[in-house]
Structure formats: structure tokens, C-alpha cells
Amino acid sequence: MEQGTAEQRPRVWLPAQAGPVTPQRHSVRAQVLSALRHALVAGELLPGEVYSAPALAERYGVSATPVREAMQQLAGEGAVEVVPNRGFRVAEHNSRDLAELAEVRAMLEVPAIVRLARALPPERWEELRPLADAGVAAAAGGDRVGYAEADHDFHRALLSFTGNRRLTEAACDLLRRSQWSAAGGARPRTAELLADASEHTALLDALIAQEYAVAERIAREHVSAARHPH
Structure with a gap:
């Protein structure tokens, strides 16, 4: 189920050491990717849950584009799965x-x-x-x-x-x-x-x-x- 409210969505923030987000697209994408890796390993993004790019982008304070790009990379690594018209589901493994x-x-x-x-x-x-x-x-x-x-x-x-x-x-x-x-x-x-x-x-x-x-x-x-x- 997609996280629909501010209370339901996980608190995912860019790492403090990353500093302010710069306007360069590559830099923003890299910082978002780093933050998503952190959230996945820390268990802040839950297996089986669907997260939309706009909802995560709101947490990061960036546009949805770098979030989608980072999520596509994570999908290639097997961390998440693309859910058409909804977002990305955190992969479940056994x-x-x-x-x-x-x-x-x-x-x-x-x-x-x-x-x-x-x-x-x-x-x-x-x-x-x-x-x-x-x-x-x-x-x-x-x-x-x-x-x-x-x-x-x-x-x-x-x-x-x-x-x-x-x-x-x-x-x-x-x-x-x-x-x-x-x-x-x-x-x-x-x-x-x-x-x-x-x-x-x-x-x-x-x-x-x-x-x-x-x-x-x-x-x-x-x-x-x-x-x-x-």
C-alpha cells in the first residue's frame, strides 16, 4: 500500500554530511541515491511497501525527477521493483x-x-x-x-x-x-x-x-x- 499521508510516510532525509543540495542534476541524484541506500539498509523503507517518487521528493526537498532516476538505479540492483503508475515497491527477499x-x-x-x-x-x-x-x-x-x-x-x-x-x-x-x-x-x-x-x-x-x-x-x-x- 502506498504511503498516503505525512504520518504514514517514512521519515527519510538526506544525510547531514551531504550538505545542501546543489543545483547540478548529477549531484542531486547522487545525494538522493545515497539517502535511499541509507534508508533501505536501515530498514526505514519497508519490504513490500510502495513509495511514490513525488512523496519521497517532498521529503528530500527536490523534484521527483532525481528520485525516479535514483529509484531506477536501485531497481537495477534488485533493491526495489517498478510498479507502473504508482511508484516503487521495496523488494521482498527470502x-x-x-x-x-x-x-x-x-x-x-x-x-x-x-x-x-x-x-x-x-x-x-x-x-x-x-x-x-x-x-x-x-x-x-x-x-x-x-x-x-x-x-x-x-x-x-x-x-x-x-x-x-x-x-x-x-x-x-x-x-x-x-x-x-x-x-x-x-x-x-x-x-x-x-x-x-x-x-x-x-x-x-x-x-x-x-x-x-x-x-x-x-x-x-x-x-x-x-x-x-x-
């Missing part, structure tokens, strides 16, 4: 969806990490340490949205070492889809977020120590774990 996404991610990411493990010198892996630390900090604070972004940034940076843009984009798209699939479920506890974030650190430690079997095991468990909070 445990099978999450399991299938994890399986495909493992097929892409684990072999890539195994190849990189023997190809890159330890100092290159240290470049990812700040990203891993950012994830741990967000998880420790129970920041589900912050951790989702930190997790995405870490995996994108790691896979970029392959030099294969298509692989990186495909894997990151799957990660986004897994984040949307998990967003409607029970909120993970801080301990669960922290355990997931700590696997990034453990993976880096194994790669730097050139413990290839350990790195492969951690990578496989990290991507495939059913308890994944993202």
Missing part, C-alpha cells in the same frame, strides 16, 4: 535469495582472491588496512548502514587488484543485492557486525603472512556465511 547470492559471490570472489594471494606482495595488501579498520569501527558502533558501505568499499578495493573491471562490478553488484536481501530481516547485533568486519582484518593478516590456505578459508567463509549481516 533466505534462499540470500543463499544463492552468497553462492555466486563465492564462485567469483574466492578464486580471484586465491590468484591474487600469490601474485601481490604483502605491502599491497596493507593498502586495504584503513578500509578494514573503517569497517570494524562502524561495526563496533552498531552502525549497520556505515558498515554496509565500508564492506562494499573493502570488497571493491580488494577486487580492483585483479585489474578486471567487469569482475569487480559484477561482484560488487552481487554484494549490493545481498545487502538488500538482508535489509528486511532481523537487525544484526553489534557482535554479529563486528564478527563479520573482523574477517576483513583476519583475511588481510593471512594474505600479508602469505598463509594461502588460511586466506582461502577465511575468504570462503566470509562470503558464504549464512549469518552474513549484509
Whole structure:
């Protein structure tokens, strides 16, 4: 059912750190997209509910056009579904969806990490340490949205070492889809977020120590774990 009144509609606001909306269309769309990602991961937009672009645009203080454009991008990522003449329905996912996404991610990411493990010198892996630390900090604070972004940034940076843009984009798209699939479920506890974030650190430690079997095991468990909070 579409949110019809101010009381019914979710309180969705542009992130404070984004600053004032600039007149540039691309900038507005990017800020709206960021805010919608935040709202989806935070569970502020509910699975199965339909939201119209004009209603969300009113909350953002922008025209409906950048909202529609951002929603179309999210539809391509599997976060929402287009409902003709009504708006966008937040997609509903089940445990099978999450399991299938994890399986495909493992097929892409684990072999890539195994190849990189023997190809890159330890100092290159240290470049990812700040990203891993950012994830741990967000998880420790129970920041589900912050951790989702930190997790995405870490995996994108790691896979970029392959030099294969298509692989990186495909894997990151799957990660986004897994984040949307998990967003409607029970909120993970801080301990669960922290355990997931700590696997990034453990993976880096194994790669730097050139413990290839350990790195492969951690990578496989990290991507495939059913308890994944993202």
C-alpha cells in the first residue's frame, strides 16, 4: 500500500554530511541515491511497501525527477521493483535469495582472491588496512548502514587488484543485492557486525603472512556465511 499521508510516510532525509543540495542534476541524484541506500539498509523503507517518487521528493526537498532516476538505479540492483503508475515497491527477499547470492559471490570472489594471494606482495595488501579498520569501527558502533558501505568499499578495493573491471562490478553488484536481501530481516547485533568486519582484518593478516590456505578459508567463509549481516 502506498504511503498516503505525512504520518504514514517514512521519515527519510538526506544525510547531514551531504550538505545542501546543489543545483547540478548529477549531484542531486547522487545525494538522493545515497539517502535511499541509507534508508533501505536501515530498514526505514519497508519490504513490500510502495513509495511514490513525488512523496519521497517532498521529503528530500527536490523534484521527483532525481528520485525516479535514483529509484531506477536501485531497481537495477534488485533493491526495489517498478510498479507502473504508482511508484516503487521495496523488494521482498527470502533466505534462499540470500543463499544463492552468497553462492555466486563465492564462485567469483574466492578464486580471484586465491590468484591474487600469490601474485601481490604483502605491502599491497596493507593498502586495504584503513578500509578494514573503517569497517570494524562502524561495526563496533552498531552502525549497520556505515558498515554496509565500508564492506562494499573493502570488497571493491580488494577486487580492483585483479585489474578486471567487469569482475569487480559484477561482484560488487552481487554484494549490493545481498545487502538488500538482508535489509528486511532481523537487525544484526553489534557482535554479529563486528564478527563479520573482523574477517576483513583476519583475511588481510593471512594474505600479508602469505598463509594461502588460511586466506582461502577465511575468504570462503566470509562470503558464504549464512549469518552474513549484509
